[in-house]
Amino acid sequence: MTQTSTQIAPLDLIDRKIVAALMEDATTPIAQIADKVGLSQTPCWKRIQKLEASGVLTRRVALADPARLGFGLTVFVGIEAPDHGTEWRAGFAAALAALPEVMEAWRMAGDIDYLLRVAVPDMPAYDRFYTALTDAVAIKNVTSQFAMESLRHTTAYPVNTHDR
Numbered sequence: 001m002t003q004t005s006t007q008i009a010p011l012d013l014i015d016r017k018i019v020a021a022l023m024e025d026a027t028t029p030i031a032q033i034a035d036k037v038g039l040s041q042t043p044c045w046k047r048i049q050k051l052e053a054s055g056v057l058t059r060r061v062a063l064a065d066p067a068r069l070g071f072g073l074t075v076f077v078g079i080e081a082p083d084h085g086t087e088w089r090a091g092f093a094a095a096l097a098a099l100p101e102v103m104e105a106w107r108m109a110g111d112i113d114y115l116l117r118v119a120v121p122d123m124p125a126y127d128r129f130y131t132a133l134t135d136a137v138a139i140k141n142v143t144s145q146f147a148m149e150s151l152r153h154t155t156a157y158p159v160n161t162h163d164r
Helices: 013-024 030-037 041-053 086-097 123-136
Strands: 073-080 102-107 114-120 141-146
Touching: 013 030, 013 041, 030 041, 073 123, 086 123, 114 123, 123 141
Parallel strands: none
Antiparallel strands: 073 114, 073 141, 102 114
C-alpha cells in the first residue's frame, strides 16, 4: 500500500526528536543530534537517511529574513475561481508556477477557493503581481489582505518529543 500525506508515519520517540532537532536547525552536526537523542553518530545518520527516504523529511533549507532581502510586503490573497474544471485548475497552476512572488498556495474549503501568501517589495510590485495573475487566468474574485506585523512564524511542526 502506498503511503499518502494523510497517513501518519509510525515514528518512535527517537525519530521524533531527530525531526524536531532538524526542523529547529538543519545545520546541526550529526554528532550533536546523536548526543541529543541518545544515539551514536552512525545509527543517527541512518535514521536521518530513512526519514528522508520515507518522505518524513522532505528538504533541508535555510530561512531568510524577507525584509532584508527586499520583500517588505506580505499579502494574503484569496481567490474565487470562476469554475472548478480541470482546464481552469491547470491554467491556474501554470499561472502560479510562473509567479515567483507566490510563496504558498493552498486550495481551501469555505468562502474562498485558494489562498496565496505573496511576498513583494512594495505596493507597486504587488500591483504588478496582481495584473500578471489576473491577465494569466480568469478569476471570479480576488481579495487581498496586507500583513502589518508578523506575530509568530515557524516552519517547525510541534512534534511530541516527550511521550513514547
